[in-house]
Amino acid sequence: MNAENDTADIELDIDGAAEYLNLPSSKLKGLLDRRIISPNWGGIDNEYRRLFRFDKSVSNIEQGSVLYKKDRSFKLIRGFPKIQRAMLLGPALKNHFSDINTVAVEEKMNGYNVRVTDIGGNIVAFTRGGLVCPYSTERARYLLDRDFFKDYPDLVLCGEMAGPDNPYVPKDVYGIDSLDFFVFDIRDNGHGMPYMLHERRKLAQEYGFSQVKFFGEFSLSDAADEITKIVRELGKVQHEGVVIKDPKMIISPIKYTCSQSNCADLRHALKFYNDIGRDYLFSRVVREGFQSVEWNESEAELQKRCLQLGESILRPMTESIKQVRDGTRIADNVQIRVKDPNTIYLYKEYLKRLGVDAVFGEPEPIGNEYLVKIKKQNQSTNDKTESMCKGELW
Amino acid sequence: MNAENDTADIELDIDGAAEYLNLPSSKLKGLLDRRIISPNWGGIDNEYRRLFRFDKSVSNIEQGSVLYKKDRSFKLIRGFPKIQRAMLLGPALKNHFSDINTVAVEEKMNGYNVRVTDIGGNIVAFTRGGLVCPYSTERARYLLDRDFFKDYPDLVLCGEMAGPDNPYVPKDVYGIDSLDFFVFDIRDNGHGMPYMLHERRKLAQEYGFSQVKFFGEFSLSDAADEITKIVRELGKVQHEGVVIKDPKMIISPIKYTCSQSNCADLRHALKFYNDIGRDYLFSRVVREGFQSVEWNESEAELQKRCLQLGESILRPMTESIKQVRDGTRIADNVQIRVKDPNTIYLYKEYLKRLGVDAVFGEPEPIGNEYLVKIKKQNQSTNDKTESMCKGELW
Numbered sequence: 001m002n003a004e005n006d007t008a009d010i011e012l013d014i015d016g017a018a019e020y021l022n023l024p025s026s027k028l029k030g031l032l033d034r035r036i037i038s039p040n041w042g043g044i045d046n047e048y049r050r051l052f053r054f055d056k057s058v059s060n061i062e063q064g065s066v067l068y069k070k071d072r073s074f075k076l077i078r079g080f081p082k083i084q085r086a087m088l089l090g091p092a093l094k095n096h097f098s099d100i101n102t103v104a105v106e107e108k109m110n111g112y113n114v115r116v117t118d119i120g121g122n123i124v125a126f127t128r129g130g131l132v133c134p135y136s137t138e139r140a141r142y143l144l145d146r147d148f149f150k151d152y153p154d155l156v157l158c159g160e161m162a163g164p165d166n167p168y169v170p171k172d173v174y175g176i177d178s179l180d181f182f183v184f185d186i187r188d189n190g191h192g193m194p195y196m197l198h199e200r201r202k203l204a205q206e207y208g209f210s211q212v213k214f215f216g217e218f219s220l221s222d223a224a225d226e227i228t229k230i231v232r233e234l235g236k237v238q239h240e241g242v243v244i245k246d247p248k249m250i251i252s253p254i255k256y257t258c259s260q261s262n263c264a265d266l267r268h269a270l271k272f273y274n275d276i277g278r279d280y281l282f283s284r285v286v287r288e289g290f291q292s293v294e295w296n297e298s299e300a301e302l303q304k305r306c307l308q309l310g311e312s313i314l315r316p317m318t319e320s321i322k323q324v325r326d327g328t329r330i331a332d333n334v335q336i337r338v339k340d341p342n343t344i345y346l347y348k349e350y351l352k353r354l355g356v357d358a359v360f361g362e363p364e365p366i367g368n369e370y371l372v373k374i375k376k377q378n379q380s381t382n383d384k385t386e387s388m389c390k391g392e393l394w
Numbered sequence: 395m396n397a398e399n400d401t402a403d404i405e406l407d408i409d410g411a412a413e414y415l416n417l418p419s420s421k422l423k424g425l426l427d428r429r430i431i432s433p434n435w436g437g438i439d440n441e442y443r444r445l446f447r448f449d450k451s452v453s454n455i456e457q458g459s460v461l462y463k464k465d466r467s468f469k470l471i472r473g474f475p476k477i478q479r480a481m482l483l484g485p486a487l488k489n490h491f492s493d494i495n496t497v498a499v500e501e502k503m504n505g506y507n508v509r510v511t512d513i514g515g516n517i518v519a520f521t522r523g524g525l526v527c528p529y530s531t532e533r534a535r536y537l538l539d540r541d542f543f544k545d546y547p548d549l550v551l552c553g554e555m556a557g558p559d560n561p562y563v564p565k566d567v568y569g570i571d572s573l574d575f576f577v578f579d580i581r582d583n584g585h586g587m588p589y590m591l592h593e594r595r596k597l598a599q600e601y602g603f604s605q606v607k608f609f610g611e612f613s614l615s616d617a618a619d620e621i622t623k624i625v626r627e628l629g630k631v632q633h634e635g636v637v638i639k640d641p642k643m644i645i646s647p648i649k650y651t652c653s654q655s656n657c658a659d660l661r662h663a664l665k666f667y668n669d670i671g672r673d674y675l676f677s678r679v680v681r682e683g684f685q686s687v688e689w690n691e692s693e694a695e696l697q698k699r700c701l702q703l704g705e706s707i708l709r710p711m712t713e714s715i716k717q718v719r720d721g722t723r724i725a726d727n728v729q730i731r732v733k734d735p736n737t738i739y740l741y742k743e744y745l746k747r748l749g750v751d752a753v754f755g756e757p758e759p760i761g762n763e764y765l766v767k768i769k770k771q772n773q774s775t776n777d778k779t780e781s782m783c784k785g786e787l788w
Contacts, residue, residue, distance in 0.1 A: 084787035095785025254787055273680060278672035283788075285675065286667055289711035290782060293719065302712065303705075307697070310704030317683035318696065325687065388684060391489025393478035393648055394677075 012052065017067060020074035023059060031058060037067070040132045041353065042346060051119065053130030054079065064130040068119065077156055078192030080113055080128060080185075083243060086256045087290040090224040096254055097246065103223050104197050104247045105230060107213040108255050109182055110171050110240040111162030116140045116181070117189055118149035131354075134346035135336050136161055142339060143181050148207040157204075158185035160212065165337040167347075167374060173238045178337045178369075184212045184243070194249040217247060227256065228295075235260040259305065262287055263312035271316040271330060272378040274385075285309070324385035331359075331375040337366065344372050406446065411461060414468035417453060425452060431461070434526045435747065436740060445513065447524030448473065458524040462513065471550055472586030474507055474522060474579075477637060480650045481684040484618040490648055491640065497617050498591050498641045499624060501607040502649050503576055504565050504634040505556030510534045510575070511583055512543035525748075528740035529730050530555055536733060537575050542601040551598075552579035554606065559731040561741075561768060567632045572731045572763075578606045578637070588643040611641060621650065622689075629654040653699065656681055657706035665710040665724065666772040668779070679703065718779040725753075725769040732757075732764050 012032070018025040031037045036056050040048040054065040057079075064079030086092030097103050114136050115126045123144060125136035139161065148157070162169075163176035174180075183204045186195040195203065204211050218226045223244070230242060241257030262284050269276040288309055292302055320330050338344055344363060351358045361373035388394070406426070412419040425431045430450050434442040448459040451473075458473030480486030491497050508530050509520045517538060519530035533555065542551070556563075557570035568574075577598045580589040589597065598605050612620045617638070625635060635651030656678050663670040682703055686696055714724050732738055738757060745752045751771040757764035782788070 086785075087782045087788050088785065091783055091785030092787060093785070096787065273683070278676045281679065282672045282675055285707055286711070289667065289708055289715055292708065292712050293715045302708070303701070306704030306708045307701045308704070309708060310700030310702070311697070313679055314683055314686065314696070314700045314703055317680070318686050321683055321687045388481040389485055391480075391482065391485030391487070393486060393490065394481050 013069070017074055021059075021061065021067070021076070040066075040130075042132060042134060042350070047120070048124075048132045051124075051132065053126075055129070064126070064128050066126055066130045070120070075154075075189055076192075077115060077117055077126065077130075077189055078187065079130060080115060080158055081252065083253050083255045085287075086244075086254050087287065088294050089227060089256050090294065092254060092256075093220060093223050093227075093244065097220055097223075097244075097251060100220070100246055100248075100251065102217045102219050102247065104217045104245045105215040105223075105227055105242050106184060106197075106245065107215070107234070107239065108241045108243045108257065109160040109162045109174065109184075109212055110169055110261060111160040111166055111182075112136075112168045114140070114159060114161050114181065116144060116157045116159070117155070118153050123149060131350075134343055134350050135167065135338065138338055138340060138343045139179055140181060144209065145207045148209075154189045156187045156189050157181075157183055157209070158187060159183040159209075165335055165371070167334045167336050170334050180210050182212045183209045196249050197245055197247045212243075215242065231256060231258050234258050238264060257287070259288060259291055259308070263308055266309075266312040267316050269316075270313050271320050272332065272381045273317050273320065274381040274383075275378045281313070320381060321385055321388075324382060325389045329377070329382045330385075331377050333373065333375055335371055335373045337369050337371050338363075339369055341370060344370065407463070411468055415453075415455065415461070415470070434460075434524075436526060436528060436744070441514070442518075442526045445518075445526060447520075449523070458520070458522050460520055460524045464514070469548075469583055470586075471509060471511055471520065471524075471583055472581065473524060474509060474552055475646065477647050477649045479681075480638075480648050481681065482688050483621060483650050484688065486648060486650075487614060487617050487621075487638065491614055491617075491638075491645060494614070494640055494642075494645065496611045496613050496641065498611045498639045499609040499617075499621055499636050500578060500591075500639065501609070501628070501633065502635045502637045502651065503554040503556045503568065503578075503606055504563055504655060505554040505560055505576075506530075506562045508534070508553060508555050508575065510538060510551045510553070511549070512547050517543060525744075528737055528744050529561065529732070532732055532734060532737045533573055534575060538603065539601045542603075548583045550581045550583050551575075551577055551603070552581060553577040553603075559729055559765070561728045561730050561770075564728050574604050576606045577603045590643050591639055591641045606637075609636065625650060625652050628652050632658060651681070653682060653685055653702070657702055660703075660706040661710050663710075664707050665714050666726065666775045667711050667714065668775040668777075669772045675707070714775060715779055715782075718776060719783045723771070723776045724779075725771050727767065727769055729765055729767045731760065732766070733762065735764060738764065738766050 014028055015025050018028040021028065036058065037052050037054055040051040040053055042048045050068050052067045054061055054063055057063045062079030062081060066077040068075055093103065113128045116123060123137065123141045125133055125140040127133050160182045161179055162171060162174055162182060163179040164170050164172050165179040186200045186203060187193065201211060201214060215230050227242060227244065234241060235258035238260055239258065240261040241255060243253045243255050245253040266284055269280055288305060292305055297305065323330055336347060341363060344360065348360055357377040357379055359375040363370035363372050408422055409419050412422040415422065430452065431446050431448055434445040434447055436442045444462050446461045448455055448457055451457045456473030456475060460471040462469055487497065507522045510517055517535045519527055519534040521527050554576045555573055556565060556568055556576060557573040558564050558566050559573040580594045580597060581587065595605060595608060609624050621636060621638065628635060629652035632654055633652065634655040635649060637647045637649050639647040660678055663674055682699060686699055691699065717724055730741060735757060738754065742754055751773055753769040755767035757766050
């Protein structure tokens with residue numbers, strides 16, 4: 001990401017903020033100097049520059065948290081906590097939820113995590129990293145009932161932006177026409193405490209919000225079997241998996257995902273083999289190993305899983321190599337759909353600042369909206385493949 | 395590796411060494427202080443402490459180089475240079491060897507790289523990192539004709555230690571009973587210049603050394619096809635691949651390997667999935683992609699390769715997970731065969747200093763030698779798998 005070289009002129013009451021965050025002023029100043037805490041950009045009259053985001057975790061404040069001042073008092077939108085993963089579902093459920101009797105299961109959708117809240121009378125959407133995303137902000141303003149934020153100015157709606165018009169993880173599997181926001185958490189702006197599951201679902205329903213699917217509550221003794229059934233069914237329709245929660249939201253939730261989604265991730269990622277992190281491949285491979293053991297697979301089932309894994313890795317890579325060899329650069333083709341043409345401009349600027357090399361197509365009118373195709377260039381994979389085709393060495 | 399806390403008492407003529415290496419004395423002193431250059435250990439009366447190894451590349455001096463003084467003058471055993479890899483054989487040959495007409499092809503064996511030279515009248519064997527390996531040193535003394543080192547005290551024999559009694563990469567595929575040393579390079583101790591290929595083979599033959607297999611010289615226009623044939627045949631017998639060389643050894647060599655060896659590497663590594671580097675998996679996966687494209691594989695061939703890759707990754711991992719779940723810790727079972735029981739003790743100490751957690755079995759007499767089975771513990775994989783089985787989260 002491009003560094004902003006203009007922090008200096010942002011007014012942040014350092015002593016006040018330090019007191020609110022319970023940090024020494026000197027430490028806060030150091031974090032600002034090292035840009036571990038830095039202002040957002042954009043908004044009318046650069047208003048988002050008042051929103052300071054945490055690029056890393058600091059003391060007990062999560063990465064992606066956003067600090068700002070509202071009516072003379074500070075506010076902190078907590079970064080969305082990382083949800084830990086069960087590798088062996090049965091043992092993980094028994095161990096993690098040993099203090100409660102029943103767990104609730106909701107769908108983990110495959111989109112991108114967004115937190116939405118009211119800032120000075122306007123809805124603003126933050127990415128996981130605490131950046132104001134202009135596209136998500138426009139979509140949130142259009143999708144979400146303003147009244148909620150008037151009635152609950154201190155709440156943060158956490159949800160998944162999912163659907164085909166998703167510029168990060170486009171998915172057709174949810175039967176969504178464009179993009180929708182699915183609430184999975186409502187948290188307090190400040191201490192960050194989540195609503196209890198059923199209260200949250202009730203509140204979201206009152207305001208007509210879309211929500212992630214609720215599969216039910218299960219006794220701890222039945223949960224592993226029930227969730228395995230759910231996950232097998234979700235896999236068949238290429239959905240991602242589930243999040244298993246304490247209905248009271250006191251114990252932290254855990255996630256568990258389908259092999260099919262895992263392999264779909266790999267298929268997408270390996271197209272751009274040299275752009276993905278090495279960990280991306282490794283972590284997904286390991287999940288397959290544990291699931292196969294827990295599911296006590298037969299020789300035939302294991303063989304099928306091996307073939308699926310191998311194909312998810314090799315086929316997209318060979319396709320990309322062939323394509324580049326034959327003269328066509330590869331790109332990740334995504335799209336956005338907006339109401340206001342200005343959002344296209346803002347989103348373009350946003351990706352540019354993030355260092356994403358993207359080519360925007362001409363806006364195509366669809367009803368009262370505009371569809372814009374975006375080609376995200378995967379420079380590293382293109383360059384590496386081209387150089388191998390020219391006979392350079394690895 | 396354990397740091398030695400006793401560099402201070404080693405006498406190194408810093409000014410003299412700096413002049414020899416063409417480095418400022420202050421820089422050399424800094425490298426010693428930061429232990430980028432540090433003494434070896436062991437030998438009679440700790441004599442190996444006079445052998446200073448380079449833990450990283452410094453200016454033009456390769457990682458793994460060893461500096462020492464002989465008869466008042468300094469000597470430098472150059473680190474063995476990294477051989478770059480062809481991903482697409484045809485383009486790589488044309489590009490890399492464009493200045494010459496023919497290339498020579500030798501086998502790349504799957505063992506470990508050792509440099510052997512005379513130090514003060516004794517044969518000493520260094521690992522790639524420049525450590526004196528007591529096992530390799532004993533084996534080299536037993537396997538190699540002393541006369542060579544008397545006749546050529548300033549030459550370094552570079553070769554592959556391969557066979558079943560190899561404590562790093564045991565291989566049965568070479569038809570070797572225990573362990574042998576296969577010469578693939580002879581270099582000058584000092585400037586590091588290699589012998590020309592045929593001179594080197596002749597010299598090695600004169601002294602009765604084992605050598606890596608020579609497949610022939612090929613014109614640059616035929617080389618890709620010929621080498622592809624060789625690699626396909628080597629793959630069938632689970633050999634590793636080839637190194638392609640300028641017969642005059644002016645242009646640097648390049649390597650190219652078989653898919654079968656690649657998959658065998660993965661099968662071994664994924665047993666210890668949490669101990670291997672993430673890059674290990676990634677790099678091998680990418681090689682499969684490029685080879686499949688260059689070999690213009692049919693749908694059936696690609697599918698076979700996908701299955702082979704998936705199986706090489708998943709099967710060993712699931713076996714390890716099951717084994718740990720059922721209560722048996724996993725280990726890498728290797729063995730050494732020695733003449734002198736003291737070598738067992740020295741090698742044990744050596745592994746300990748390297749931080750390798752190894753359990754040595756009782757020496758079993760075989761003829762006039764001793765076979766010692768060694769269980770190398772893969773702590774990280776054992777611990778991670780156990781914790782997952784207890785229901786901890788990833």
